[in-house]
Amino acid sequence: MATEVSRPRVLVLGGGISGLTAAWALSGGETPDDSLEVCLIEAAPTFGGKIASTVIEGRRVDLGPDGFLARRPEAVALATHLGLSDQLRVPGASGAGIFARGKIRQMPAKLNLGIPTQWRALAKSRVLGPWALFRAGIDVVAPRHDLRGKLGDRAIGPLIENKLGRRVVETLVDPMIGGIHAGRVADMSAAATFPPLLTAAGTSGSLMHALSASLPPSPSDGEPAAPVFNSLEGSVSSLIDRLVEVVRERGVELLTSTEATALHHDGAGWEITTTSDTLRADGIVLAVPTGPAADLVRPLDEEMAGLLETIDYASVGLVTFVLDEGALPEDLYGTGLLIPSIARRADGSAFLTTAVTYLSSKWPHLQTDGTVLVRVSTGRIDDLRFSALDDQALVAQLTGELEELFGCALRPRATTVARWIDGLPQYRVNHQLRVAGIESAADRQPNMVVTGAAYHGVGIPACIGAAAYAADLLRSKLLET
Ligand SMILES: Cc1cc2nc3c(=O)[nH]c(=O)nc-3n(C[C@H](O)[C@H](O)[C@H](O)COP(=O)(O)OP(=O)(O)OC[C@H]3O[C@@H](n4cnc5c(N)ncnc54)[C@H](O)[C@@H]3O)c2cc1C
Structure with missing residues (x-):
């Protein structure tokens, strides 16, 4: 009678794009295999982390990232592997404006x-x-x-x-x-x-x-320029939905509303305390932001926790406006507009707005008859003024700023406010030294890797590339022993 050999078990902590990509890579990546038993836990009630969407007036619109770099291969390759290649979309406009010397210029x-x-x-x-x-x-x-x-x-x-x-x-x-x-x-x-x-x-x-010399080459005569960005017809969050579906089909156990609160290695393996249960694993992928990662590793390695805490995060707000078609001037240039911090409003005050994205011009799949979509970004590492305003006051303030920028009166048909508290990790001088220190500390723990937006690039393709790399490293370690 054949005896069942138990497979090494890996627990992935964090169900954003990094954790989900790690689960996908641990379950074989492009060539599925079940040599490892994989479980992923996510603290929030839904997967995706910073990637989320909602339906606004019949359209699914991203609340976080609205696209990803096409010049880096990882996101396009993953979307293609997941069967989403026919959903990839390219921008309908190029170039951008800047508010400089008192007006919008190209x-x-x-x-x-x-x-x-x-x-x-x-x-x-x-x-x-x-x-x-x-x-x-x-x-x-x-x-x-x-x-x-x-x-x-x-x-x-x-x-x-x-x-x-x-x-x-x-x-x-x-x-x-x-x-x-x-x-x-x-x-x-x-x-x-x-x-x-x-x-x-x-x-x-x-x-x-x-x-x-490091500018991308211009397309030769007659050839269209390759797109810099891609999005997906059903929103960037459809990448998350499909990834969840695929890893679940492969047998990866996926738990939401399950927050890891403590890690302990007892010599035989990892014991992970969560808000609902105690789990065991042979290997760990830490795919959570640096704050929760520091809390989890502090009892194991104080120095690693200290290094993780040196990577801090900026909070931002994104407000999506649905406006009547024709409400904004017709000659808006490019995909949007940036507002430098030195720019001043007519009354001498600083704008809260840091950028305006003409969402439905940038992504033609978001266009519908009669309306346009515009997204306003606010918040910087040293500017938290938006967080002192409730949604109503924030919308009123940003509507006023749009009116001043474009010289028109606006009556938004609908608005949606997304607040990303501690949304974007800061890569300060000597970031790579900090990351090297964190990774070598993780390497000193038995079968542990760290991954996520805080280390090797914040963009979605960079997160995918780094998570697949870290997962492959752990996979080889576990299958070697
Ligand atoms: C507003 C905004 C706009 C952006 N725009 C773009 C863009 O246009 N293009 C682009 O490429 N990138 C963009 N980015 C960057 C990109 O979206 C993120 O860097 C990326 O999604 C981060 O993924 P992640 O999995 O590393 O981290 P996260 O998405 O933060 O995922 C980490 C997960 O860990 C969970 N977690 C935390 N603690 C625990 C715990 N103790 N136990 C279990 N789970 C836990 C969290 O709930 C979260 O879901 C944007 C980011 C923001 C915030």
Whole structure:
């Protein structure tokens, strides 16, 4: 009579895109296999973490990310593997505006992640005044050398300020790179968020010239440009729904409303205390944000907990407006508009708005007759003014700002407020050293890996890539022994 051999059991903590991807990779990835027994626990009542959607006036609209980079392969590859390739959508517009020198202007051409690479294009855009433009031009005629020796890591803001001047940073770079992370480029790591900048700044010549070399190639004549972003017809959250379906079909046990509260290794294996039960496992994937991860590992390794706590998070609010078609001016340019922190309203106060996305122009699948969708972003690591307002007051404030920006009176048909408290991890200078410390501490624990947006990239493709890598590492360890 054959005796059943028990399989190594892995517990994944966290059911966002990182945890779900880890569960998918542990259950074989593209070639399903059941060598491991996998269970995933999620504290919230639903899976997806920062990826969530709702139905607004008959359309399913994302409340968190509305798309993902197409130039990194991981999200498109996963969506394709999950049978969603016919659901992939491309933006219906390109380019963006910026509120600069008192009005909405088109972003300069030839930017590399918000950083100018061509002085002429910068001048043509008129986003800078004459002195700031002259200061940026010094980079072309007499590039400033960096006197601090070999660049291990640097803060993005000061690095660019030295080369191109403060106004370039305040007007373009902080709204763009800072805005993606809801952080500040003043202390954001170049090595972790935009390595080509570090390489370019390490050369002795013009920064703009060096950065132009890392611009994606222009499409040849007649060829359409490859899309930079993709979304999904049924919203980005349909990726989560499908992933849940597929891993469940493979036999992965999935538990919601189950929060891990303590971890303990008794020599034979892990014991995980949760809000509903005590679970056992041979291996652990920690795919939760750094705050809960620190609480869980503190009794095991105080230093690891301390390192995890050095990665903090910015909170943001996203308010989606349904407006009557024609309520906004017809000549809106591109997919949206960025508002630098230095911009001021007519009364001299600072905008709460950090960005406006023309959602239904950006994603044609969201278009319906008679209405347009607009999304307003608010909140930064050092600006929590939105969190002091209740939903009604926040909507009223942001409606007023939209009216001022576009010079029209608005009567929203519907609005939805999403608050992402501790939504975006901050990659500060020397982020990669912190991550190396956390990963080697995890490696000292028996069969533990950490993964998630806090470590190797906040975007969905980066989370997928890192989670699959971490899961494969753990899988090989467990199946070797
Ligand atoms: C507002 C916003 C807009 C964004 N826009 C984009 C975009 O357009 N494109 C893009 O690519 N990326 C975007 N991102 C980034 C991206 O969405 C996130 O980085 C990514 O979804 C994070 O996934 P994750 O699984 O690592 O973490 P999370 O989604 O945070 O998942 C972690 C999960 O762990 C659970 N958890 C916590 N503690 C415990 C515990 N003790 N026990 C069990 N479970 C626990 C949480 O409930 C959560 O579900 C955006 C992020 C935000 C906040």
